[in-house]
Amino acid sequence: MRILVTGANGFVGTALVRRLLNEGVAYAGDVTQLLLVDQKFDDAPAHAQVRAIAGDFGAPHLLDSLLAQPVDLVFHLASVPGAQAEADHALGERVNLYAKLALFERLGQQAQAHSRVPRVVFASSVAVYGAPLPARMDEHTLPQPTTSYGVHKLVGEQVLSDWTRRGKLDGDRLRLPGIVARPGLSAGHGSAFMSAIFRAAQAGERYACPVSPLASAWWMSRACCVDNLLHAARLSADGLHAQRVWTPPVLHLEVKTIVDALAVRFGSARIDYSPDERIERLFGRQPPLMDQRAVEAGFQHDGTVDSLIARALSDD
Structure with missing residues (x-):
């Protein structure tokens, strides 16, 4: 299994990479190549199956290199944090919106060219709900983002949902809290x-x-966050609700x-x-927050x- 992780040098990304190398996805050893991308790497894992590339994950030349061969699974974690994105709108739009759409587009092209649709696990955010929040929240609470960061996350959700419906990608979206x-x-x-x-x-x-x-x-702890990301990657698409977006417990x-x-x-x-x-x-x-569909799908706190x-x- 060839896996791509964006934001691989980040707080969550480094823990996810360790888990993938130690445990795999379905079983230990099922990862044949792990492609890592981030702006920089402090200490990339020294494993034969790891290839780490520093740079902008949405840059055409970097996408050419990363996707020269088809990938089976993508964890899209990379983003400019919310407060930073609000302070620098141009940076937030470039990374959180346009680069993400460029990545999705290239993955969709891969699926068409190779008849190989990759699973995409997208780290969305509770920022899509905006503020102020209702007195209680569940799977029926509508997103109403009040920051550019939340808007860009919601756009990613919607594009991934549409392309999953059309068979271009196979996407799951997790609305994560602060980790x-x-x-x-x-x-x-x-x-x-x-x-x-x-x-x-x-x-x-x-x-x-x-x-x-x-x-x-x-x-939510980082370890629990990684548990939920890996669970999303393992889920069978059969029987899942159409939107395939969850707010984990x-x-x-x-x-x-x-x-x-x-x-x-x-x-x-x-x-x-x-x-x-x-x-x-x-x-x-x-x-209080309880997405019953997330509980039924097996996500945990x-x-x-x-x-x-x-x-x-x-x-x-």
């Missing part, structure tokens, strides 16, 4: 505080949290619940609160707050 716990702080992620809480408690450092202790958010928890559990684990958690209305409105007023913390701070 924890990223190392360090990133100005590009508006939800960076969610990871910063974990890292500060782990290091015994003080942190000024930009949302209140009663702010509620959706939590999440733990819906107040920030105080996370901080209290971290304090138990590390002896203390030196978290102060300095709420920022904009950040709290976007990331701290998330309601981390289970408990203690399991979330253990998995979020692991290297998996």
Whole structure:
């Protein structure tokens, strides 16, 4: 199986690559070649079946190189984070919209030329729902993005849905929340505080949290995120609902619940609160969420707050 991973050097991408090399998709050893693309690579895996290419995943010459031979499976993770995309609209459009459509177009051409339709697992985002959010959310909640990032993710969903219907691609879309716990702080992620809480408690450092202790958010560890991405790749298309877009189950928890559990684990958690209305409105007023179709399809959350913390701070 030839697999392409965009954004392979990112927080989620590096963990996904490790899992693919160790476990494969259906079974260990079923990955014959792993094509990795990102703007740069800190330390690409030294495996015979790995080929890492640094550059713009939507550039024609890079697509020519990546897709010189057909691929069977694509994990499209690459994107400019939401806050960064809002600050630099041209960059956000180039990467999150036009490059993505260029990738999908070339994959569709591959399918036509080789009669080999690749499975595409697209990492969409809960940003498609916009803000403010309704009191409760389920599989019937309509997307109403209020950021360019959310709009571009929704466009990707719709194109992939249409091309799946037409047989050009075989696509699954996962609307992912903020994934924890990223190392360090990133100005590009508006939800960076969610990871910063974990890292500060782990290091015994003080942190000024930009949302209140009663702010509620959706939590998912990197390991759980990779579980769900791989599950999407393994799903049989038979019997799935027509849109094939899911919001995987999440733990819906107040920030105080996370901080209290971290304090138990590390002896203390030196978290102060300095709420920022904009950040709290976007990331701290998330309601209960249950996409029943995602549950029935087998997607899962981390289970408990203690399991979330253990998995979020692991290297998996």
